[in-house]
Amino acid sequence: MLDQLARRTLGAIATLGVVIVAVFFATRLSGNAADYLLPPGVDANTRALMITQMGLDQPLLLQFAHYVQGLFSGDMGISLFERRPVLDIYAERLPNTLMLFVYALGLAVALGLPLGLVAALNRGNAVGAAIMSVAFVGYATPNFVLAIIMILVFSFNLHWLPSSGSMTPIHFLMPAIVLAAPMLAEIIRFTRNAMLDVLGQDYLRTARAKGLPEHLVVGKHALRNAAIPVVTILGLQVAGMVARVVIVESVFATKGIGDLVVFAAIGRDYPVLQFGVILIALIVVTSSLVVDYAYAALDPRVKVAAS
C-alpha cells in the first residue's frame, strides 16, 4: 500500500509541475501583456520602455527561470493592476474561498449520506421517490439560476440573509448552499446506488443470521462498504466545485479566488492569473490525493492489491 500511495504522491507532484509549465507558456501565447495595459495609440518608445520594465524583452527561457525561481522563493510577482504582491492578494482572498468550500462540502456530505441511505432503504415507495426527485432538481438546476432565486426569496422578499459580500459567516450561507446543491444531488445518488448494491450482498445475510439488529446490519455492515465508492467521488466533486465557485463568487460578490481569477483573466493580469491557476491545481490535486489515502484507509483490500 505504501508503494501505491508513494506512487500517487509522486504523480501528484508531477501533475503540479506540468501545470506550472503549461500556465507560464499559455499566458505568453495569448499576446503581449503590455498592449493591454497601455492606452490605444501610444508611441513605440513608450511601449518598448513598458516592455523592458516588465521584463518581457528577455528571452522566454530566462523569463521562465525567473518565474520558477520566484515560485520557490515565495515571490509570485506584482499584480499589474493593483501594484502589490500577488501573494498578499491571495492571502486576503483564499480564506474566503476555502471557507466556502468547507461549508459546501460539509453540507453536501452531512445531508447527502443520510438522504442517500434513506432513499436506498425506501426504494420503490414515496419517500424514496421524493428524495430522488429533489436530488434530480438539485442536479439539473444551473447554479446561477438557483443563486438568483435564493437572493430574490431570502434577501429581497424575506430579508433574512444578506445578498452579497463576505464579511460574516452568515454571508457564506447562501453561496455555500448554491455550491453544495449539485454535489448534494450527486452524493445522494451515489450513496443510494452503493447502498442498494451492498444491501444485496451475502455478508448482510450473514450479519442477520448472527442475530444482529437491523441498525447494526445497515449502519455498520452495509454503510462501511457503501462509503467506499462514495468517498471516491468526493475528489471529483471538489474539482467540480472549483469550476462552479467562479460563478457563485461573482453572483454573491464573495471576495474569493474565483472572482479574482476571472478578473485577472479578463484584464491580462497574468502574475495573478498564473498563481491562481497553480493554486487551483494544487487544491484539486491535493483533494484527489486525500481521497486516495482515505480510500486505502477504508478498504483493507487496497493494501494487498499493491503489496
Next chain:
Amino acid sequence: MSANALLAIENLSVSFGHGEKARRVVEGLSFDVFPGECVAVVGESGSGKSVTAFSVLGLTGFNGGTIDTGAIRFKRRDGSVVNLAKAEERMMRTIRGDEIAMVFQEPMTALNPVFTVGEQIAEVLRQHRDMDRQTANAKALDLITRVHISDPARRFTQYPHELSGGMRQRVVIAMALACSPRLLIADEPTTALDVTIQAQVLDLMRDLAREEGMALLFITHDMGVVAEMADRVVVMHKGRKVEEQGVEKLFAQPRENYTRALLSAVPKLGSMAGTAGPLAFGADPRTAKPAPAAHEPLLEVKNLSTWFPIHKGLLKRHAGDVKAVDDVSFTIGRGETLSLVGESGSGKSTTGRSILRLAKPHAGEVLLEGQDVLKLDRDAMRAKRRDMQIVFQDPYAALDPRIDAFDQIVEPLVIHGVEKGSALRDRAVELVRRVGLEAEHLDRYPHEFSGGQRQRLCIARALSLSPKLIIADEAVSALDVSIQAQVVNLLIELQQELGLSYLFISHDMGVVERTSHRVAVMRHGKIVETGTRAQIFEAPKHDYTKALIAAVPVADATRGRSRSAGVRKLLPA
C-alpha cells in the same frame, strides 16, 4: 410435533413475489430434526432446499419471500416451544446466531470484507452474551483455535481476503459456534471448496457437532456428502418432499423414481473399473462399445510453461513469477479424451488457455498435427482456431445475453467465412439437433434457456467449425447432477460420431472417471502423474493422486464414514 423433536417443520409453504407473479417454491413440507442428529435435505437447484433453511431462521422475508402456511416449531433452551414461522422479528433476533446458527455456501462472500475476522466473530458474542470487547475477543480467539486455523492470533487481526476459501469457511463455522447453538444449519457449506479441503471441513463440522451435541440441518446437492454426514435424508424436488429415509436405507432401497434417477446420475468413483474408454451414464459396460483411443497423436504439448510476472515496489521491478503452468507435457490422440484434474490454482485452466493462446505461454511447444501453434502469425493462428474450440464452465457468462441462439451458433461460421445465407440456417438447425435442441430454439435468447440447454448451445457453437479438438474447461461443473449426466453423455456421443478429441479439464474425479481415456493430475503448475484411467483410479502412484481420490465423498452410506481418517493421513494440514 413429536415431543422430543428440536425442530418440527409442519406443512410449510413458501412463495416469492406477489399477486399473479407469486411463485410457490416450497409446498406442504414436513419433517422433524431431533437433538444431536444430522438431517440432510438434498435436491437439485430450484428444489426449495435453501429457501427451507432460510425460513427456519426467519430470513426469507429479507429476500422477498413469504411463508404462506405451516409452522416451524423450535424447542428453545428453556424448554418452551416457539413457532418460528410466526415469531416476531425481535424474538427471532435472540434465536438467530444464539440458538440456531448458519453456515453458508460461499465463504468468499459470506464474510464482510471491511472488518477483521476476529471482529466478525466477537460481534456475535457481544450481541448475545453481553460480553465486553476484551472478553469477546478472547473467546473469539479460542473459537478460531477450535476450528483448527493455524496461527490464530495473526488470523484474528486479518481481513477475509487474506484467508483462503477453506480458512474462511472455518471462520464462518467459528462464528456459528460462538454461542453453542442447539441447531446448526449448513447450506451447501463445502460446494465452493476443493475436494481435499471439503473433506477437512466436513470432518470438522461432524466432530464439532458431536462435541457440542448440536443438531445439523445439512442442505446439499451432493449425494457423496449426504452419505458421509447424514443420519436421515429428506429428498426434495420442485418444492415438495419426495422421500424421507434413514441414510443407509435411502442408498440401498430408494422408494421413489426421482430418488433412483438422482442416485444413478451421481458419478460413483470406482464404478468404471474394468472398462477401457468413456462410458455414458446409464450405459451397460458389458454391451457398450467405448470409443477406442487412436495412437496417432493429434495434439502434443511439450514443456509448456506459462508464467505470470509479479511486480513490486515503487518502480514495479520484476520480483518473481507465478508459475501457473510449469514445464507441462502431454499428448492427446485422435478421438481420445485426456482429462486434466487438479484443485483450484493448480494451473489446469491456464494450460487449456495457453494451448489456444488465450494466455501467453513463455516457453514450450504446442503441436497440433505436428505444427507448432505457438509459432503461427496472426492470420495463420486465426485459421488454426477452426481446429481447436473451447467450452467454458459458466454457460450463463459464456453466451452474450443480447444475441439470439442462431447468431451465437453461426458467428464462428461467419467470422471464418465458411457458410453464407440460407446455408447458415441449415447448418444451425443441424447443429442444434445434434446437441439435443430443436430448430425453434434458434430464435430464442440465452435467458430463455435453462443452464443445461445453454451449455448445449455452447457445445453447438464449439462444434460449428467442425474442430478436431475441444477443450472443455469445467464444462459440466456448474450443472445439476442429472443435467451433468446428460451433457457428459452428449460429449461422449459426439466423440463417437465425430471422432473428436477432448482436453477435459475438471476438478471432479467422479466425472473424470466417466469421461476419460487417460488422465493427467496437476498440482502447483506441474503434472504429477499421467496414466490411463485404470492406472490413475485403480493403482494411483503419486501421494497427491491418492489423496485426491480418497477425499472424494463416496455416495455409499456404508462406506462414507470410514474414509476421512485416510485423507487426513495423506494430506497433513
